[in-house]
């Protein structure tokens with residue numbers, strides 16, 4: 001069964017009337033360029049809208065094989081199988097340009113409800129148009145005001161997003177609330193590994209780069225990318241690779257897909273460097289703290305650790321939503 005949109009403010013079901021969604025109270029949400037919009041356009045994720053529309057196809061699996069980078073990461077981190085996803089309703093929050101949306105739509109028969117707070121949804125629609133309306137339902141909305149009834153989804157997915165939200169724990173709670181009781185939520189996030197995590201060009205320079213206009217920042221990165229890639233290679237060659245963390249450029253070792261051309265590598269580096277320096281929020285967390293957030297949100301943690309996906313590894317938490325203890329003390333769905 002498909003899931004109907006609801007008004008995120010009052011939970012009333014929405015019906016489509018020409019190019020708006022309307023609830024019984026008369027509240028409306030517009031559908032712009034084929035995508036329902038449940039939030040104000042001018043929000044803190046503007047840099048992501050720019051990033052994903054500019055680099056729309058950079059990280060999309062090219063050959064579509066299940067062991068291509070994004071597919072491999074998706075299935076390694078979730079451990080989901082094609083069989084369990086057939087006909088399942090999956091919620092993806094913070095889909096960006098849709099690299100994981102594509103992997104899921106291409107390799108499974110799931111119905112995907114994919115949300116992003118930025119105009120990246122437009123890039124996702126272009127990338128995954130082939131599935132739109134049949135199995136892909138895209139909308140622009142915030143994790144804090146999702147346009148779906150609580151307890152609706154068979155699976156909930158949120159990769160690379162939580163550290164970029166203003167309240168990590170409230171975001172975890174929002175994800176858990178949308179899963180059915182007994183259903184699984186999978187997230188990955190930037191991890192705090194020790195005091196040295198923030199001794200990194202990204203965290204040292206963000207107070208400055210956050211003040212630059214996005215055009216200026218992107219221009220600076222584009223103009224200096226070749227020099228910084230060369231510096232990175234030089235440090236590696238002379239055995240001082242450990243100092244690469246102080247270069248204001250995304251790492252090129254152990255993070256990029258094999259076989260990229262020099263131009264392809266440069267494009268990934270410019271994208272990843274903009275992604276380091278432009279977001280409004282970057283709040284890494286300790287694994288054990290995120291596990292506790294899931295428990296406080298009413299989910300049982302089934303996995304909390306690192307997952308190697310071939311060209312990198314990520315801090316991952318998987319959890320299952322528990323029944324809620326009602327006033328009687330008995331467990332209720």
Ligand SMILES: C[S@@+](CC[C@H](N)C(=O)[O-])C[C@H]1O[C@@H](n2cnc3c(N)ncnc32)[C@H](O)[C@@H]1O
Pocket residue numbers: 045048049052093094095096097098099100115116117118120141142143144159160161164165275
């Ligand atoms: C680093 S990108 C990751 C995109 C995609 N998951 C990927 O890994 O390619 C983070 C995404 O989270 C989205 N995001 C940030 N805050 C959000 C919020 N409150 N609600 C929904 N999406 C949000 C951003 O707009 C951005 O597209």
